[in-house]
Amino acid sequence: MASIGTEKSPEARKAASDAYILFQQASDPWKAHKKINYVNVIVSLVTYGLLLTDIPRTGTETINTMRTMGTGFYVYLGSYAYEMLTYRRDPVTDLLSDDAKLMIPGVPTVADPLLQHTRQVVTYKVRRTDLLYEYIIMPLLDRLEMYTAKMSYFRNLTSPEFNVCADPMDRPFHCDAGIYSDYRLIGEPGHPPSVAAKFTWHRVHEQVADVRKEFSSHGGNLTFDMGVLDSYVHPVAYTGGIVRAGTMQNENVLLIRVRDCDTNKCETIFLRDYRFEGAQVISDFVDWGRAVSVLRITAQCYFYIRLVTLLWACHLSAPTGVRSLWRTVLLALSEAPSHVVAYGSPFPILAYAFAHCMDANITNIMVIVRSIKLQGDTVKNPQEVFLIICLLMRRQWLLSALSWIWVHLQTMMAGWSRREGVLSVRGHVFGILGSMSVALGYRSIKFRDTRVLETRPQNPDPAVMLASINVFDAMGQRHSGVYSDLMSLFLCGVAFGAVVLLLQLLIYPFLKNRTSRGMQRALLDAFCARTDYLPSMCGRLWSVGGFICAWNGDFVLAVGRAEEEAEATRRTMLFNIVLLSDPFVLASLYAGLNRARVYRYRDVATDQTFLSMEKMQPFGPKHGDKYERVESLYADSIPFHELVRCN
Structure with a gap:
């Protein structure tokens, strides 16, 4: 079994008691980490609940809420x-x-x-x-x-x-x-x-x-x-x-x-x-209704499978002797960032975005009419309000699709490497801008002209x-649909950025060396975050498109880059667990469609072995580091709990 060194000096490793503890930590980095973050659990449950109930809340196609008056x-x-x-x-x-x-x-x-x-x-x-x-x-x-x-x-x-x-x-x-x-x-x-x-x-x-x-x-x-x-x-x-x-x-x-x-x-x-x-x-919506339904149903089913494969990956990420239900729940709900799970699979994101682009006109028209009730009053029925909010929140799929394009444009640039990472939208920004755009659908006589x-x-x-x-x-024309959705997201982004700048100005006296460049950086940080030091699997087993939103870019689900090697091990494993558990990635891996090779190396100084998908030089980045290639294996031939440790 491959293992990753978890101590800073070879001398300390020679002590028998320390060696036993380190071996246990190497076999399962979460064995001694039993603290659960209940805030993360609540956010994850809410996120997964919204993903699994998209169709029950809004239906497969807008035409379900209407009636035909003519010949379709x-x-x-x-x-x-x-x-x-x-x-x-x-x-x-x-x-x-x-x-x-x-x-x-x-x-x-x-x-x-x-x-x-x-x-x-x-x-x-x-x-x-x-x-x-x-x-x-x-x-x-x-x-x-x-x-x-x-x-x-x-x-x-x-x-x-x-x-x-x-x-x-x-x-x-x-x-x-x-x-x-x-x-x-x-x-x-x-x-x-x-x-x-x-x-x-x-x-x-x-x-x-x-x-x-x-x-x-x-x-x-x-x-x-x-x-x-x-x-x-x-x-x-x-x-x-x-x-x-x-x-x-x-x-x-x-x-x-x-x-x-x-x-x-x-x-x-x-x-x-x-x-x-x-x-x-x-x-002509009746001509496209079936295609819209297929896209939304497929994306919804994909999320069901996505959560099942996530639980499967969390359970099999440890050797047989240390697997437990508690550990699986700990990884799936408390450790794995739910925003990456929700937006890290490009297929359902693009399916939802394309379906919304198809029927955005009808959706926006229906939302406006459902918002306008008898005698000009705004609807007050809780069920109606909930449906309107859910329909308006579909705009965030457009934002996630744009983020997917932005991430891929970065990786297409010459000289890009996985160590530089990718700059992508923070996870909470999707929800904040989507929620703010709902307010733009408010109807009042004060806005009437x-x-x-x-x-x-x-x-x-x-x-x-x-x-x-x-x-x-x-016939007159009115810009609606995707145009109004993008305009709404832009207006909400401007408002959100203005609030961030205002907060920066309010706390300016308490900060030192705050320059205009620093203010611009703070504004960029409000929307984006960089996910760096990606494992060597990036681009080989799983795609960089999994970072549609930043890994450590959420307020409450921050998974910071740790200084200690034990924390770094957990971070690397979480990367691989979450992104390898994507159904398309697993299907291509174990169906023989992706025959990527994994190399096992031995650290000459510590005599420990580790896995990597890159061909490494005999000398490491640190002075005195020497690596020896032990063997070359196909990724699908390696046990899953070892594969997720690939550095």
Whole structure:
């Protein structure tokens, strides 16, 4: 069995008692190291728990949370119908909501001789923002939308033959909107049947009938009139992903007014604001859904196998006589850095990142719509909030994929050696930036910008209006998907770096010789760390891509480079245990696909042997060190507990 010297002088090794202790430590460096770090255990359990429950938390594909409206091409995104407010105005000076105030000027007086009339049809351009992310990037990127709105007025609501869609040339747009007003198809399943199973104009008639019934016994000379505002957002195409996606939103507002009139004046005694909102997606996601599911399921299964092989490697990393369950748990949960296990396998990382690039458009659209609930409130359901957070956290896979590319670019540089190590992102940075990016999805009225930038009149004919929305104007484009994810991560990185610099400035008086170069170094250290002195297996049995995040680059899972040789032995073994336990590495090793050679050397001074995958010179780096090659073996022919000691 190969062993690594664990003492600093050959003389001390000659003592029999010391030799026995050193032999035990050499056979298992963790035999005398039974202290467990419970903080590491908790962090590891949380990390592995999140890895193993990715699909149960978010599903394999976003389409699972939607419903098909057409032939697999139109995808349900959500429609809502709800009553905004009911005001009984007494006295008449009572304040109305902002929404009702905007509509009051468009409602004509009772002196208007027309029973039905289109008051206004206009297309206007707005820079619509609702989310914190949109509010921040507004100076950098315009998010313009085109709206077409139509205001219709109905005076004689008391007629039993009242029909909002009676006049084919002068009626609300939702009478001709087809599927956009058909709540039998696009209604939210959780809505009452009266809402989910009717057309918009059916609901309008029901609301008018309810108001008439409510005031049927009221005395006085009552008049009933109504304003209907149809507002449709022109189709918007979302870029930033392999899957193409476009949306069309609509808002229909019904304003019913009841007034008590005499010969001199009219007093408003009742006002009801009833609203319909909907958003539909046009996408080719159904063509890519199976590929996205395969990628995510494969990556999820890979993590299951990854943890099993990690436990297997931890258990077999000691000789048969010293293996125990306690030692296996100690290595897997307390010693092995969980962030390296989570991000150290390039295959699932790239699979998750590619799957996210495919459906990032749909995911971002769905997150925004799920965040916007009835009456503009932010969702408060804990399950909904948890799902939204999990979907937004998928952005960290993009960051890990970029880190994988960065690590490989370093190793491709001329003159790179394993002793120089690699500079990669710290493990906690993935979680911090991913968590910070969730806050950018917060929706508030404070972030809203609905200023009208441009207006132009439209033909009131419903057919012409429909054509102007869907045909005449080019479909607008909005950067979303991967673009918005990378922008969000960049903004979070800037904020995180600013906090680090602020902390540096606050502690500046307590530090000596702090220069601007030192401040830059401190800022770099906040994001990155160098993993140096890599074992000779690097690039031969396991890839440097395993250091997508730095080995000792986490706050609570720091595995520092030790000065004593016993600690160095544990560090080397941990490197090999964690990275050799990758399923692809193990499969290529024991299936005969990787026939790498391992050399056994003997230290002439101490007569100890050790393993290395490099051809070493007869003289070592220290003066007087002499090495003799004993034998050359294939890696798969060496027992695993010896192979992990390869220096």
